[in-house]
Amino acid sequence: MAKLDKVDVVIVGAGAxxxxxxxxxxxxxxxxxxxxxxxxxxxxxxxxxxFWGRRIKTAGAPFVLEGKNPVSYAYQSGWGVGxxxxxxxxxxxxxxxxxxxxxxxxxxxxxxxxxxxxxAPYYDKVARDIGVSGDAKAEEIWRQPGLPYPxxxxxxxxxxxxxxxxxxxxxxxxxPAAVGMNSTEYRGxxxxxYDGWCHVGCPTGALSNPLVTYLADARKAGAxxxxxxxxxxxxxxxxxxRVSGVEYYDQRGEKQFQPGAVVVxxxxxxxxPRIMLNSASDKHPKGLANSxxxxxxxxxxxxxxxxxxIFDENVANHMGTTGSQYMSYDRYGKTSHKGAFGSTFIVVGxxxxxxxxxxxxxxxxDLFGPDLHAFMKRAARGLSRITAFGEELPHIxxxxxxxxxxxxxxMPLAKIIHSxxxxxxxxxxxxxxxxxxxxxxxxxxxxxxxxGNIPTIHLMGGTIMGTGAGNSVxxxxxxxxxxxxxxxxxPGIFPTGGASNPTxxxxxxxxxxxxxxxxxxxxxAV
Amino acid sequence: MDHMKRRDFMRGAAVxxxxxxxxxxQSLMTPREARAQGVPFRLLKASExxxxxxxxxxxxxxxxxxxxxxxxxxQVSVAPEEALLEARILNVKPPYVNFYRAAIGAIxxxxxxxxxxxxxxxxxxQQRELVDLMRQNKLDGWxxxxxxFVYLVTRxxxxxxxxxxxxxxxxxxxxxxPHIAPEKRW
Numbered sequence: 272m273a274k275l276d277k278v279d280v281v282i283v284g285a286g287a288x289x290x291x292x293x294x295x296x297x298x299x300x301x302x303x304x305x306x307x308x309x310x311x312x313x314x315x316x317x318x319x320x321x322f323w324g325r326r327i328k329t330a331g332a333p334f335v336l337e338g339k340n341p342v343s344y345a346y347q348s349g350w351g352v353g354x355x356x357x358x359x360x361x362x363x364x365x366x367x368x369x370x371x372x373x374x375x376x377x378x379x380x381x382x383x384x385x386x387x388x389x390x391a392p393y394y395d396k397v398a399r400d401i402g403v404s405g406d407a408k409a410e411e412i413w414r415q416p417g418l419p420y421p422x423x424x425x426x427x428x429x430x431x432x433x434x435x436x437x438x439x440x441x442x443x444x445x446x447p448a449a450v451g452m453n454s455t456e457y458r459g460x461x462x463x464x465y466d467g468w469c470h471v472g473c474p475t476g477a478l479s480n481p482l483v484t485y486l487a488d489a490r491k492a493g494a495x496x497x498x499x500x501x502x503x504x505x506x507x508x509x510x511x512x513r514v515s516g517v518e519y520y521d522q523r524g525e526k527q528f529q530p531g532a533v534v535v536x537x538x539x540x541x542x543x544p545r546i547m548l549n550s551a552s553d554k555h556p557k558g559l560a561n562s563x564x565x566x567x568x569x570x571x572x573x574x575x576x577x578x579x580x581i582f583d584e585n586v587a588n589h590m591g592t593t594g595s596q597y598m599s600y601d602r603y604g605k606t607s608h609k610g611a612f613g614s615t616f617i618v619v620g621x622x623x624x625x626x627x628x629x630x631x632x633x634x635x636x637d638l639f640g641p642d643l644h645a646f647m648k649r650a651a652r653g654l655s656r657i658t659a660f661g662e663e664l665p666h667i668x669x670x671x672x673x674x675x676x677x678x679x680x681x682m683p684l685a686k687i688i689h690s691x692x693x694x695x696x697x698x699x700x701x702x703x704x705x706x707x708x709x710x711x712x713x714x715x716x717x718x719x720x721x722x723g724n725i726p727t728i729h730l731m732g733g734t735i736m737g738t739g740a741g742n743s744v745x746x747x748x749x750x751x752x753x754x755x756x757x758x759x760x761x762p763g764i765f766p767t768g769g770a771s772n773p774t775x776x777x778x779x780x781x782x783x784x785x786x787x788x789x790x791x792x793x794x795x796a797v
Numbered sequence: 798m799d800h801m802k803r804r805d806f807m808r809g810a811a812v813x814x815x816x817x818x819x820x821x822x823q824s825l826m827t828p829r830e831a832r833a834q835g836v837p838f839r840l841l842k843a844s845e846x847x848x849x850x851x852x853x854x855x856x857x858x859x860x861x862x863x864x865x866x867x868x869x870x871x872q873v874s875v876a877p878e879e880a881l882l883e884a885r886i887l888n889v890k891p892p893y894v895n896f897y898r899a900a901i902g903a904i905x906x907x908x909x910x911x912x913x914x915x916x917x918x919x920x921x922x923q924q925r926e927l928v929d930l931m932r933q934n935k936l937d938g939w940x941x942x943x944x945x946f947v948y949l950v951t952r953x954x955x956x957x958x959x960x961x962x963x964x965x966x967x968x969x970x971x972x973x974x975p976h977i978a979p980e981k982r983w
Contacts, residue, residue, distance in 0.1 A: 319979070325881040328886060625965060651969045
């Protein structure tokens with residue numbers, strides 16, 4: 272195994288969280304290497320096509336999917352530099368204060384070791400770093416005041432506006448969606464041209480993917496991004512009390528050792544536990560930072576109740592962004608739906624394309640042949656959708672663990688074992704019922720629920736934060752309780768997941784963790 | 798993946814075409830062009846390609862001429878990490894050709910049991926009836942990947958080649974509006 276020169280920070284994964292750590296630490300003068308298992312994508316690779324857009328989704332070793340509700344992770348996964356944030360929809364809502372203290376307030380789930388007030392300044396910083404469009408003042412009906420967003424809300428289109436009277440009729444207030452897209456030119460990046468191809472990667476720079484935000488900053492500050500580098504283990508010193516670097520395989524399949532004073536695992540909610548469990552040694556027989564046995568535990572997802580409708584007008588559904596036009600937290604209280612527990616976050620106004628999992632050919636999966644073609648023609652003119660995301664509470668049985676089969680590098684595959692509870696089914700059903708009421712009140716010509724298996728969206732947990740090694744893997748900064756120079760970043764550190772899209776919180780927590788690491792460098796990287 | 802193959806893949810991706818083998822040499826073309834030119838299949842047997850064309854045409858009119866069999870054949874013959882089938886997003890375990898062969902085998906077996914003929918040899922109404930039952934997991938004696946999942950994956954392939962192309966958008970009257978357009982109207 273070749274040994275490379277020691278660096279200050281080795282970051283595993285060049286996605287949303289890894290890019291934030293890379294930017295902050297490189298700008299702080301640290302020598303940073305970012306290892307990513309996939310290609311080094313450029314914005315010019317981001318072809319406007321659902322088919323070609325699959326290039327930037329998972330292609331690594333597969334996860335073995337088990338449980339009553341297997342996690343269908345691939346659609347939202349990343350492959351290569353930029354990670355999943357290369358094709359994210361850039362919906363950037365926040366968690367709300369009630370997400371941080373569910374145990375205290377309801378004796379359910381877990382509390383975070385921090386409050387909304389600890390994270391809020393970082394949400395504001397993120398908005399300025401990457402550029403967020405929206406109306407922060409309008410959001411104050413649900414949260415404490417913060418800084419205004421740096422850009423006004425995005426343009427709206429008829430396929431979003433057409434729902435508003437329906438929402439009003441059922442008492443749901445909609446406000447402009449907070450999105451990481453440019454409604455105006457921002458920091459040299461152009462405004463959005465509303466072509467609706469965000470979900471396969473935005474090549475113009477109008478959408479805040481890592482290539483044009485934090486990763487660009489990191490590279491400018493001297494960080495090295497090393498693609499085609501698959502990390503299999505984190506190694507420790509002889510005492511086992513500090514990590515010494517990572518073992519990885521390069522593009523030629525040769526094993527390398529990259530020493531580093533600090534290691535940040537930012538590989539993805541399921542891949543981080545896989546690496547930590549595979550790093551077991553005589554000093555850490557259950558895997559790194561895992562004396563509690565909690566590495567890989569408390570995996571969570573979101574689920575969506577989609578309501579489709581066809582309106583008797585041309586709603587221009589091909590226009591806009593894959594993100595949302597409007598959002599609402601009016602069903603975000605944990606007990607908003609009678610007989611069900613968990614928050615709901617509602618969005619409307621996503622641009623539609625024909626193919627792919629989110630394409631409108633799948634709006635009526637029961638149709639095929641001439642019936643499908645007739646539907647496609649009607650849908651092209653009048654189809655639109657609202658989506659209500661629901662919260663799943665953390666359960667220790669939902670987990671990542673190593674499997675007996677191995678990948679081509681000899682690394683054990685990992686299982687994701689996941690089952691929903693009764694609350695999920697109750698919230699999911701309640702949101703479908705409300706969606707139909709909204710569609711009817713909006714005057715839709717025809718409308719229906721997008722039922723099927725309960726979907727699994729936005730994988731979170733597995734390396735949760737808490738107050739100590741007895742109840743969690745990391746502290747609120749992402750620093751593992753047991754090994755001070757090993758950090759974990761990304762949605763894996765969420766102890767609960769709320770119902771809103773997670774990436775804003777991923778950015779904010781990563782910024783908070785990276786700034787703490789930079790500020791306390793001398794005590795952490797000794 | 799060796800370096801030469803990767804370069805070919807990336808080049809094909811950049812122009813929105815696929816690498817098909819014609820007369821021993823690689824040529825970049827769309828699946829529709831490959832079918833029209835009678836490009837030999839790489840992995841699929843003639844009977845398998847015939848079944849996929851019949852299934853595709855049943856699912857989405859126009860899929861046969863759009864080259865669904867050539868599309869799937871080309872995609873299952875490249876390394877799994879290069880394949881861009883919806884199967885990849887739906888967590889089908891590579892190699893993907895195994896899934897398609899199992900699906901075709903299951904369809905032909907129930908077709909034989911029901912009508913004494915392979916699926917491709919059924920009348921169009923018979924094909925529609927069988928697909929509708931497969932979709933609902935109501936086919937007795939089905940042996941293979943779950944019928945509704947076969948329906949979802951192959952329907953997605955047919956949608957890809959018919960509605961997912963620039964031509965498909967045009968036929969539906971939808972402006973394609975690409976940032977970076979796939980060439981050759983794919």
